[in-house]
Amino acid sequence: MLRTLTRKQLIFDVVAALVVWLIFSPVSLYPLVWEAGSGATEIDWSAVTVSILMAAALGLRRLSPALALTIAWVGAIVQMLFGLPPMAINFAIFGVLYATAAYGSPRVRRLGLVSVFVGATTIAGYLVVGAYVYGLEGSQTLNDVLAPLTLMVALTWAASAFGLGLSYTLGVLKRTRLAAIETERQASVAEALAASEQQRTRIARDMHDVVAHSLAVVIAQADGARYAAAAHPEVAAEALATIGQTARSALADVRLLLTQLRHSQAEGPQPTLADLEELYAQVRGAGVELRINVDPTPRVEPPASVQLAIYRIMQEALTNALRHGDGSVVDVSLAFDPREITLRVRNAAATDDATNPGGHGLIGMRERAALVGGTFEAEHRGSDFSVTVTIPVTEVVSVTEPSTQESV
Structure with a gap:
């Protein structure tokens, strides 16, 4: 029901809704103050109520698109029940439909799309039919105004559907863009994980190569030194020197590989064909x-x-x-x-x-x-x-x- 918003987003929506209400509320806009039967002027509190509902829907549009759409419909129904004319704050409905398409759940998005056509039909019927019925002169009948009435209904419906549909379409485009951004982010994360796994696999393979080769050389030299220790001390000393050199080289390689495990950016020099001679010398x-x-x-x-x-x-x-x-x-x-x-x-x-x-x-x-x-x-x-x-x-x-x- 409620989406997660940052504090900055929440404050922005609330302040924007409050500013819109203060600017377009009947309390501050004197042209929306209705004349009473006695000729005195007073605030129409039904209009104020509608303006509060529309501003509330506008403020909740991102936090809860479903709740915002419901409140907007309640405000529209109250406005029609009291027979109020169009109000400037009714433009908040466009923002609500935009948010419904951009941030709503699949069910809310479907309700928003239905609201586009139902809303356009309601607007056309309320404005045009009401204006003609209540504006008929005594000598006129409904048959006299049927043709122009039908034309005005069609034009009003088309204009309303276009405005409401445009808001909803912009919300769909916004949702598509957000989905594309999220897809790119997930793809980047997956590529990073795959690259990290490949790096670790390569390092593990290098570790195996270094350790297996070095230990094989060390074992062979140690066995030879053990057999030659008594009869040929100089051979044993040479074998021990080879063991030490091989072990030091393996230790340096292992340290390099472990450094790469800690810091994937730390790339050290890799063996080349020129290093084969040193490899041959170790085996010999x-x-x-x-x-x-x-x-x-x-x-x-x-x-x-x-x-x-x-x-x-x-x-x-x-x-x-x-x-x-x-x-x-x-x-x-x-x-x-x-x-x-x-x-x-x-x-x-x-x-x-x-x-x-x-x-x-x-x-x-x-x-x-x-x-x-x-x-x-x-x-x-x-x-x-x-x-x-x-x-x-x-x-x-x-x-x-x-x-x-x-x-x-």
């Missing part, structure tokens, strides 16, 4: 031999999103080879075509765990490839396990390195 430091083939060295620099995807997929694929491989050589190949980049990592698998479809590693690599429009394939071929990823290159920035084939 864990005791795994790598054969790397880049064919050819790219003439162009792929987009940052593609570089990040290649780095993270390579990181996870090498982590799988480190954890599930038999310790033999791991073959890594990168093929740069003007239209696509193909990454392949192949190693001899000691167990079938690497192909477990429920593992987060394969899921993360598949998602990484899909995000940049690529394809992902992981399969066993005999005793070997291979990961193949193909990523299309749609945006490139030229660089000056010559095209050569590098084999390490």
Whole structure:
């Protein structure tokens, strides 16, 4: 029944209604003071009552459109019962119909639309028919004025329906605009939530990649250091140094990711193709031999999103080879075509765990490839396990390195 308004809106409506009443009330407008039969002038309190009802309807139009429409109809009925002529404050009905269409419930809006046509008919009948009936001369009959009476009724009805309908239509337009604004706001909120969820998913994937790879390197180095501690102390010391470096690098990455979780705007530097050499060095430091083939060295620099995807997929694929491989050589190949980049990592698998479809590693690599429009394939071929990823290159920035084939 009552809508929620701000204090400023409520005060504005009340003050506006009071000002309208003070300006157009019969108390202040002397032309609306009726002459009594004795010739003296006095205030017609029925007109004052109607003006109070119309002003009240105007003041309540936004707080309660249903109540405002009811009060306006009560005022109109009282005005007709007392046979009062049109009053300036009757224009408040336009504001009530506007608010009915703009802020009312579906039922109230339907009642407002009905009021447009019923009101126009009532106005035409009250004004025209009453004026003609009470204005007939003694020699005239109703048949004498039927034709002009019909014309005046039609014209008055059309004018009234136009004015009332225009007010209602403007209210419908206002409601449509408010609905569009609310839809845009909800869409913005939904986009923000979706972007936040995507950001958190990306960060979670990065966290998995960083932690899984770093822990795999640390575990391999720790096992090697434990076995070599007695016979080869220098090897153990080197392994411990690698552990410390890997742990510090992982800690820095984790801190960066946690910072992004706290502040979504805090974007740090992301890995690129240039960081692959450091990744290879970490894996070699864990005791795994790598054969790397880049064919050819790219003439162009792929987009940052593609570089990040290649780095993270390579990181996870090498982590799988480190954890599930038999310790033999791991073959890594990168093929740069003007239209696509193909990454392949192949190693001899000691167990079938690497192909477990429920593992987060394969899921993360598949998602990484899909995000940049690529394809992902992981399969066993005999005793070997291979990961193949193909990523299309749609945006490139030229660089000056010559095209050569590098084999390490």
